[in-house]
Structure formats: C-alpha cells, structure tokens
Amino acid sequence: MKISYKLYLCMCLTLFSLSCNKWVDVKPTDRLAEDQLFASKEGYLKALNGVYVEMANTALYGQEMTTGALDVLAQYYLVTQSTHRYYDYATFVYTDADNKATFDNAWRKAYELVANCNVILEKCGDAPSSKLPEPYYGLIKGEALALRAMLQFDMLRLFGPIYAEESKTRPAIPYITGTGLQISPILSSEQVIENVTSDLNTAMTLLERTDPIRTEGVRNGSNPSGSNDFYYRQYRLNYYAAKALLARAYLWKGDKAEALTQAVQLLDEVQSPAKNTFPFVTFANATNAERPDRMFSTEVMFSLYDVNRIEMYRRLFDVNLTLNTKLSFSNGDTNGARVTNLYDDANDYRRRIWQNVSSGAVTALTNLKYQDVVNAPGRYMIPLIRLSEVLLIAAECSPDLTTGVTYLNKVRTSRNCVSLNPTTDAALKTAITNEFRKEVIGEGQQFFFYKRNAVQTVPNHAAITGTKTMVLTNYVVPLPDSETSQRN
Numbered sequence: 001m002k003i004s005y006k007l008y009l010c011m012c013l014t015l016f017s018l019s020c021n022k023w024v025d026v027k028p029t030d031r032l033a034e035d036q037l038f039a040s041k042e043g044y045l046k047a048l049n050g051v052y053v054e055m056a057n058t059a060l061y062g063q064e065m066t067t068g069a070l071d072v073l074a075q076y077y078l079v080t081q082s083t084h085r086y087y088d089y090a091t092f093v094y095t096d097a098d099n100k101a102t103f104d105n106a107w108r109k110a111y112e113l114v115a116n117c118n119v120i121l122e123k124c125g126d127a128p129s130s131k132l133p134e135p136y137y138g139l140i141k142g143e144a145l146a147l148r149a150m151l152q153f154d155m156l157r158l159f160g161p162i163y164a165e166e167s168k169t170r171p172a173i174p175y176i177t178g179t180g181l182q183i184s185p186i187l188s189s190e191q192v193i194e195n196v197t198s199d200l201n202t203a204m205t206l207l208e209r210t211d212p213i214r215t216e217g218v219r220n221g222s223n224p225s226g227s228n229d230f231y232y233r234q235y236r237l238n239y240y241a242a243k244a245l246l247a248r249a250y251l252w253k254g255d256k257a258e259a260l261t262q263a264v265q266l267l268d269e270v271q272s273p274a275k276n277t278f279p280f281v282t283f284a285n286a287t288n289a290e291r292p293d294r295m296f297s298t299e300v301m302f303s304l305y306d307v308n309r310i311e312m313y314r315r316l317f318d319v320n321l322t323l324n325t326k327l328s329f330s331n332g333d334t335n336g337a338r339v340t341n342l343y344d345d346a347n348d349y350r351r352r353i354w355q356n357v358s359s360g361a362v363t364a365l366t367n368l369k370y371q372d373v374v375n376a377p378g379r380y381m382i383p384l385i386r387l388s389e390v391l392l393i394a395a396e397c398s399p400d401l402t403t404g405v406t407y408l409n410k411v412r413t414s415r416n417c418v419s420l421n422p423t424t425d426a427a428l429k430t431a432i433t434n435e436f437r438k439e440v441i442g443e444g445q446q447f448f449f450y451k452r453n454a455v456q457t458v459p460n461h462a463a464i465t466g467t468k469t470m471v472l473t474n475y476v477v478p479l480p481d482s483e484t485s486q487r488n
Contacts, residue, residue: 038123041136045229047120048140051113051147052235056306059105060113061382063312065154066444067327067370069102074446075459075468076437077327078338084324090461092474103158104480110151111176117148118179136229138210142203146242149199152176153249156192157448159477163189163253164454173479183486193253200246207239214239214269217277234300234381240270240277241302241385247393248385252452260397263390270387278387280414285377286349294353294369297378299387305380310372317367319357329354330365330464339365341465342438345417350438369442388414388439392432404428411435451475 037043056062064070072079072089079090088096094103121144128137152175160172167189174184175195187195212219213233223231237245247262270277278299285293295303306312316327323331329338334356343351357366373379388411395407401424408431409419415438422428436449450458450470460468 034119034123039131041132041140044120044123044132044136044140047116048143051116051120051144052304054109054113055147055151056304056308056382057109058312059102059109061304061384061444062306062308063315064102064106066382066384067312067316067442069099069106070158070444070447071442072327072461074450075461076329076441076446077461078329078331078464079327079461080331081324086327092471094478100481103477104482107155107159107480108482110155114148114151114176115179117144117151118177120144121148122179135210138206139230142206142210142239142242143237145199145203145206146237146245148177149196149203149249150237150245152192153196153245153252156189156196157252157451159479160189160192161476162451162454162472163193168253186487190253193249196249197246200242200249203237203242204239204246207242211239213277217275232305234297234303235305237302240266244301244385244390247390251393251397252448256397259393263394263397266390267394280387281349283416286416287352288376291373291376292352293377294371294373295378295381295383296349296386296388297381300378300381300383300385301387301390302383302385303378304382304384306382307380309370309380309382313370313372317370319359319362319364319366326364328365328367332362332364334363334365335464336365337464342434344434345412345415347416348438349415350441353441367442383443386439386443389436389445392436392439396429396432401425401428408432408435411439447475 037047054060058064058068069086069089071077072086073092075090077086077090079087081087084090085098088099089102093099121141124132124137124141124144128134132140152173155173161167161170169188169190171186172189172192173186175187175192176184177195208214211233212230216230218233219231220234221231222228243262243266247259247266250256250259250262269275278301281293281296281298285298286296318326326332329342330336336354336356339351339354345351353367353369354365355368356363357368391407391411395404395411398404398407401422404425405420405422405428408422408428412419412435420431422431433449433453433455437446440446440449449455454472454475456470456472457467458470460466462468
C-alpha cells in the first residue's frame with residue numbers, strides 16, 4: 001500500500017446536526033495546510049471527525065462492510081436470480097468486475113482513513129502540548145490509534161487467510177503506522193494482529209484516564225456550555241469499545257484466555273449496578289409501535305452517526321425495490337419461513353425487524369432494521385460494536401460450560417427469549433452461533449464469525465430454508481488489483 005500522507009478533511013456539514021455540528025464548522029476545501037489545521041485542539045477534533053464521517057462512506061460501513069456485500073457473503077439473504085446485483089457475492093465469484101470494484105473501494109477507503117489517522121498521530125506527538133493539552137491529547141490520540149487498528153483489522157479479516165497455526169505466518173496485508181511515501185511490506189496475519197493489539201492496548205492506556213464515558217456515561221445529550229467535545233461517546237471509538245475490539249482481536253487469533261479476560265473486565269465495569277453504562281433495551285422501547293428502538297441503541301458501544309442512513313435502506317431493503325435489487329428473506333412475497341427458521345422464539349424482540357410491508361402495488365416481507373423512524377432511538381446509528389458480542393465472547397471463551405451458558409442466556413433473556421440449556425460445548429457453540437446471527441444482521445460481522453471458525457455449513461442463499469457447503473477458500477477475498485499492481 002502506497003498512499004499520499006497529506007491529510008484530506010472529510011466534510012459532512014449535517015453530521016450531528018442538532019448539537020455536534022460545531023465539530024465540522026469549517027469551509028469545504030480539497031486540502032487545508034496541516035500547520036493551519038493542527039494549530040489548536042479544534043483542528044485536531046475536526047481532523048478526527050473527518051475520519052468518522054468517511055467511515056460512513058458506502059464503500060465502508062455506510063453499506064458494503066455492513067448491510068451490503070459483507071452480509072450477503074454471510075448468506076443472510078435469499079438471492080436466487082442470477083441478475084441480482086449481489087448474486088456473485090452470494091456465490092463468492094470474486095473475479096466479477098463489480099465484486100472486484102467493491103472490495104477495491106473498501107480497501108482504498110480504509111487505507112485512506114488509516115493515512116489520516118497516522119497524520120493525526122504524528123501531529124499529536126509523544127506528549128501533551130500547548131496546542132493539544134490534556135485531556136484532549138489522550139482522547140484524540142487514543143481514538144486515532146483505535147481507529148487505525150480497527151480499520152486494518154477489518155482488512156485482515158476480509159483479505160487475510162483463516163487464522164490458524166499453518167496460515168498465520170503467510171503474507172496477508174500491510175499494517176501502516178507511518179506517514180512516508182514508501183510501499184509498506186505485506187505482513188503475516190500474526191504480525192498484523194500483534195500491531196492491532198499493541199495499538200489497542202496503547203489506545204486504552206490513553207483513554208482510560210481521559211474518556212468521560214468511564215465516569216459520566218455515554219452522555220447522549222447536549223452540553224449546556226455548547227461544547228460537545230466529550231459528549232455522544234457511543235459515536236466515538238471510546239475506551240469501552242476499544243476494549244471490546246481488543247477482545248474481538250484476541251479471539252480472532254485464537255487466544256481465548258486473553259479474549260475472556262478483556263470481555264469479563266469490560267462486563268464487570270459496564271454492567272456494575274453503580275454504572276450500567278450500556279443497559280439492555282427495555283420492553284417498552286423494543287416493542288414501541290410508533291418509535292421502536294430497532295438498534296437496541298442503549299447497548300451499542302460504538303457506532304457511526306449518519307443522517308443519510310435512510311438512503312442505505314432505500315437502496316437495499318425498500319419494499320418497492322425489484323427482485324434483482326432488494327435484500328430480503330423472501331422472493332418478493334410474504335413467505336416468513338426463513339424468519340421462523342432463524343428466530344426460534346416467537347417473542348424475540350429481534351424478530352420484529354421483519355414485517356410484511358405494502359406499497360400499494362406489492363406486499364412483501366421487508367427488513368425494517370434501518371427504516372427511518374422520526375424520533376426513534378438510534379435513528380441515525382450504524383452499530384459496529386455492541387454489548388451482546390462481548391457477552392457471547394465470554395460465553396464462547398469460558399472454560400466452564402455452566403458459566404458459558406449463563407452468558408449466553410443473558411443475551412437471550414434480554415431479547416425476551418426463553419433460556420437454553422446446552423449440555424455440551426458443541427451445543428453451546430451452536431447456540432452462540434445462532435444468537436450471534438440474530439444480533440448482528442445488518443452490521444457486517446457474521447461473515448467474519450464464520451471465517452474465524454472455518455464454518456463449512458452455512459445457510460443456503462438459493463432456498464428459503466436449508467444449508468449449503470462452504471468451501472474454505474471462499475472466506476478469503478483476493479487482494480485488490482490496486483494493491484497487487486504496485487508490487488508487480
């Protein structure tokens with residue numbers, strides 16, 4: 001990967017339109033002189049905000065790395081027509097021109113943002129300064145480090161091999177930490193994970209003493225003073241989200257003991273009676289007829305804020321879309337068999353995202369998770385890390401079966417489902433897999449779950465119910481031509 005490391009500000013004047021727009025109150029321009037930008041803490045905040053804004057780009061988490069390509073790869077949807085725009089994704093045809101462009105765009109955007117993070121980190125220096133005093137220094141540098149780690153970790157999970165003893169030393173992707181123009185070497189999965197965990201541990205050291213989420217909570221309300229630099233912490237890669245991401249990374253490399261340590265430490269802190277930082281969604285909010293909380297927004301540890309999220313819904317899920325465009329569990333009708341197959345409990349809150357919607361001309365089963373509902377909780381939220389994942393990591397990594405089942409059932413009971421009693425480790429793992437599928441639909445995590453576990457039987461994209469065999473090589477997306485061409 002070779003990138004020009006001049007910082008490009010990513011402007012979005014509607015971000016946090018109610019109370020956070022002071023963060024992006026700058027005139028649009030192709031490039032601002034770095035010295036001018038980083039002359040004060042406000043400039044650092046604007047630069048960091050630009051990274052968050054562009055993470056919601058459709059090439060990344062604004063579509064393809066969440067609701068679009070990644071969830072199609074995870075075989076969530078019924079895709080039967082060869083003319084469907086996502087058919088080649090459902091069948092893992094990575095040589096198709098559109099597929100190659102999608103993954104190339106994700107790669108380019110991710111590393112563009114890594115480059116921006118690296119400039120911010122370089123400008124932060126090694127200690128607070130008059131331009132960037134504490135607590136801004138710790139907060140900004142900590143978030144930039146965590147973002148750099150997250151972006152490159154996702155590139156590893158997408159383009160790297162299945163992590164195993166026999167594959168972890170093979171070349172995978174670059175891990176870029178500097179601002180030079182040289183081509184960075186391709187590192188092994190093992191080396192990339194070492195960089196990811198190192199960055200995240202350093203980030204947490206910086207954030208643990210500066211992030212107000214630990215003492216004041218998520219602070220999703222306007223600051224009376226008018227400055228929101230330390231508010232809306234669910235929309236920032238905060239201390240708790242970085243710790244959850246670290247647990248995710250340790251589990252990817254198969255270090256269940258360390259993943260469990262991080263998960264339990266995190267749960268002990270955020271679920272303590274004195275804090276309860278990320279409370280489970282309430283029955284009233286989950287089932288509200290007018291303003292349902294389909295994001296389970298109180299539980300989200302890190303998300304993006306995108307006032308244009310409705311466009312993603314219109315592109316992928318709207319009932320008026322044609323059969324070769326829409327992502328659904330049915331073939332343009334009201335067949336709910338795939339829904340019933342996924343959700344084993346009829347009272348499950350998560351099942352409520354699937355409803356039969358009528359346009360007047362057609363009535364069809366529709367995924368309403370990202371439908372725009374005025375004044376609903378999490379209206380502009382795109383979740384990337386949530387509490388339930390941490391609970392399921394603890395369930396998977398607990399050496400004691402009874403303890404693992406307890407963590408599993410914390411997720412289920414929070415969803416209004418009956419508790420389960422798996423009696424073997426294999427049965428527990430199956431239950432965890434099923435719960436994870438229900439938790440992260442539309443969030444781009446299920447494909448990575450299958451890949452981490454080298455799952456060889458996955459849902460069938462071509463039938464309402466049933467499974468198909470997964471060839472393990474399908475889990476590895478080839479490196480983009482834009483990357484390999486530089487090295488040839």
